[in-house]
Amino acid sequence: MLGFETILAVTIAIPFIGAFAIAACGRIPNLREAVTLTTALLLFFSVFNVYDYFQGGLSPTAGPFEVLPGLDIAFAVEPLGMMFAIIASGLWIINSIYSIGYMRGNNEPRQTTFYVCFAISIFGVMGIAFAANLFTFFLFYEILSLATYPLVTHKQNQDAKIGGRIYIGILLGTSMFLMLPAIIWTASLAGTLDFAEGGILAGKASPEVLTVLTVLFMFGVGKAALMPIHFWLPAAMVAPTPVSALLHAVAVVKAGVFAVVKILVYVFGIDLLNETGAADWLLYAAGFTVIAASLVALRQDNLKKRLAYSTVSQLSYVILAAAILTPISIAGAALHIAAHAISKITLFFAAGSIYTAAHKTEISQLGGIGRRMPWTMTAFAIGAFSMIGVPPTAGFLGKWFMLSAAMTIEQWFAVGVIVLSTLLNTAYFLPIVYKAFMGKEEEHHDDGHHEDHGEAPLPIVMALTATAAGAVLLFLFPNLFFDLASQLAGL
C-alpha cells in the first residue's frame, strides 16, 4: 500500500506513464497488450487504495503546483470524483480485454496509437475525477478531448475526418468559448477556483449574473451533450466500438455530467441556486433533451447511432436530477452515473460483438441473431432492461431516487419527463431484443461469406458477460456507490 501523501499523485500518473510504456512496446503486440492490461490493473488497485484512505476518513491530496500566481494544479478526493474514478478505472480493465478481441478480430491498423491514446484519455479522466479546482478540471477536460480525437478519427477515411471535425470542433468550441470565459469570470468574481462545499459564488454575484454563468457552464460542458450541442456524440460513433463503449458511453460523457453535478454543487452551491433560481431553466433544457433525444433514437436504424442518442437522453437524466436541486435527487444523479455506465458499456460491447462476428451495423439486419450469438444478445437484453429501469438491474436505482425526489417536492414536470421517457426507452430497446430472439434471419446477404458466424472472439464475450453481470450485481449490492452518493448529497 502506498503512502498517504503520494497515493493520489501516483494514481493519476499511472495511466500517463503507462501510455509511454505502451508506446515503447509498440513493436511487440503481445507485450503491448500486456502492458495495457497491467496498467489498467495497477490503476484500479491504486484507485481502490485511495478509496480505502478516503473511507478511513483521510482525504489524500496532491499539489498544489502553482502555474501562475492564483492558478494552481491541485488534486483532492470527494465522493463524486471517487465514484467516477472507480467506475472508469474498473471498466478500463474490462474494456482493455474487449479491445484486444475487437482490434485483432477486425485487423485494425495503428493499434499502438490506439492503446496509447486510450491510456492518455484515462489519464485525463483521472485528472478530472480528482481535480480540486476548476482550472485543474479544465486542464484535464481538454486533455481528454484532444486525446480522444485520434481515437475518433482512427479509421482515417472521409467519414472519420468529418466526424472528427464535428467532435473536436464542438468539444473545444464549447469549452473554450463558453466554459473558459465562465471560469475566468468566476475567478474574477469569487477570487478562487477551488471546489468547496456550499459553493464559492454565494454573495459574490447578482442572480442575473449567476443565470448567465450557469448557461455558460452548462453549455460549456459540451461533453454533457445538452441539446442543441449534442451532435458531437453521434458523430463520434465513427470510432472503433471499444472507443464508443468506454469513452463515449462512460468516460467522456460521464466527465460531462460529472462536471455538471460538480459545478452545481461545489461552485454554485445548491442553496444559492435554490435561493436565486439561477438554474431553473436547466430543468427544462434537460427535460427537453431527454424526450427529444429519445424520439430521435427511435428513428435510428444504425445500432450505434441509436445507442448514442440513448446516451444523450440518459445524460440529461443526470442533469435533470441534479437540477431538481435536492439532496436525494443529487444522490439519484450520482447513482445514475454509475448505473448508466455499466449498462451502456454492455450495450456497446454487444454492438461491437455483432460487428466483429457478423459485420452488421443496422438494427434491421439483426433478425434472429440472438440464436447465433446468445451470450451477446442476452447481455444486450440485460443492458436494455437496465436502461429502461426494470429491476433487478442497476438502472432501477437511479430512477427510483429521481422519481421520489421529484415527487417529494412536487416537481411534476420532472416526473412526467421520467415516466414518458421510460416508455420511449422501452419503445426503442425492446424491439431490438424481440427481433434478435424471435425475428427471422434475413434470407439473402449482400456478402455471403459471413452467414455462418457464431459468437464473437472469446475476449469480447468475456467482457460483455462481465459488464452485464455487473449491471445486475450493482442492483443487488449497491452499497459502495450508494455510500458515496449519500456522502455527496450530505444525506
Next chain:
Amino acid sequence: MAAGPVEVGSFNFMDQLPALQVALPMFAATLAAVVRKGNIAWLIALMTSLSMPIIAVLLLHQTFEQGVISYEMGGWEPPIGIEYRVDTANAYVLVIISIIAAIVMPYAKRVVEADIPAEHQSYYYTMYLMCLCGLLGITITGDAFNAFVFLEISSLSTYAMIAMGRDRRALMAAYQYLIMGTVGATLYVIGVGLLYAMTGTLNFNDLSGRIADLGPQRPVLAALAFITVGLSLKIALFPLHKWLPNSYAYAPSMATVFLAATATKVAIYLLVRVYFTIYGPADIVASHDVDTLVLILSLAAMFVASFVACFQLNVERMLAFSSVAQIGYITLGISFASQTGLTGGLVHLVNHAFMKGALFMATGALMLRAGSVKLDDLAGIARKMPITMAAFVLAGLSLIGVPGTVGFVSKWYLASASFEAGQGWLAFAIMLSSLIAVIYIGRVVEVVYFREPSPAVERITKEVPVSMLLPMWLMVVACFYFGINADLTANTAASAADVFLSAIGNASTGGE
C-alpha cells in the same frame, strides 16, 4: 570609460555588459564577413549567439538586484551622450531575443546549407549577426534616435536575409518589405524629429518629463501619430501587415524562424516604451483614444488575419498570417494599460516566440525534406517525419491556447484583464479568435496524417538530423514547461509591466 577613480586591474566585466550585448554581435558580424568560409562564419555566429543569453540574463538579474542600470556610451553623460538604460522591461525583451538566437543557431546550419549557396553563407551569417545586433540595440538603448539607427541596422540586414531566399519570389518579398519598412522608419524618425524640436532631447527619460510639462500640444500629438504609424508598420499591426506574409514565406527557413520569433517583438517593445515611458506621464495615449484605436486594430488582426490564415495553401504563409493575428493579442494586452492586461501582452511576447519558433522550425524541416511547404505537397508526410510533425502539432496546440501550454497563460491574462476592465465581451472575442486556430491547425493535421502520401513524400527516407530536431523540441518543451510552470515568465512580464505602468500619470518621476 566612466569617469571616477578606477583602481588598476579592477576593470569590472559586469559593468560593461550593456555595451557587450550590442558590440559583440557587431564585431562578430564583421569577423564573419571577413572569414568567407561558411562553416567558420557559422561557428562565429553560434558562439556569439550562445553568449548573448548569458549577458542578457546577467543584466536581467542586475535589474532585479539594483534597479535601473544606466550605461554612458563612450563615457559621455546623458542627455548629451547616448545612454543605454536597462530596466526589467527591456532586460526581459533582451533575454527573449538572445535565447531565441541561441536556440536558432544550432538549427541554422543544415537549413542554411540547403538554402544558401556556399559562397554566400558567410555573408548570410554576417547579415544575421547585424540583425541580431540591431534588435538588441533597439531594446537596450535609452535614446530615441539611437533606436532609429538600430532599427535601420536590423531592417537593412533583414531585407538582405529575405532576399537570399530560395527562389525569385524572395526578391519581390524583400523589395516589398524594403519599401514598407523604409516608410515606417521614416515616419518614426519624423516623429522623433518633432519631439526633438519640441523638447531638445532624445533621451527617453528626459522626453518623459518634458512632454508632461508641454502637455498635449499639436506637434507632440503629431509626433505620437507619426511614431505610432511608423512602428505599426514594423510591428505588422493590422492593416499594415502586408509585407509580412510574403517575407516569412519566401525568406530562407532560418531567417523566417529568427524573424518570426524576434523582429516584430522588438518593434512592439519600442512602441510600448513610447506609449508608457515617453507619453505616459502626460497621460496622452488614453486621453486621445489611441488605446481604443489599438484595441480595434488588435481585434481586427485577431479575426481577419486568423480567418485569412484558414485559406492559405502554403503552410508558412498560413503561419505568417497567424503571426499577424497573434501580434493582435499582444497589442490588445497593451491597449488595456492595466497591470493584468500589459502582463498578458508582454508574456505573450515570449510565449509567441516559443510557439512560432517551434512551428517555423518544423516547417523548415519539412521544406528541407519535402522541398515544399505547400499543403498539398505535404500529404501523408507525418508517416515519414513523425517527430517533426508531432512537434508541429504540439506547438499548434499551444497556438490554440489549450490549457497546459503557454498560449493558455497569455489568454488567461488577457481574458482576466477584460473582466477587470468591465469588458467581459472581449474575453469571448479572444476565445473565439483562438478557436479559428483550431481550424487552420486542424487543416494541416488532416492533410499530413490522414491523406495517402504523395509520390514526392513517398521518396523521403529519413527525418531531419538531430541538430534540427533538438532545437525544435526545445522550443516545444518550453511551450509546455512555461504553460505549466509560468512563474518565471509571468512574474518577469509582470515586473516589466510594473516598470511601464509606474510612468503613467506620474509626471514627477520624469527627468531625474
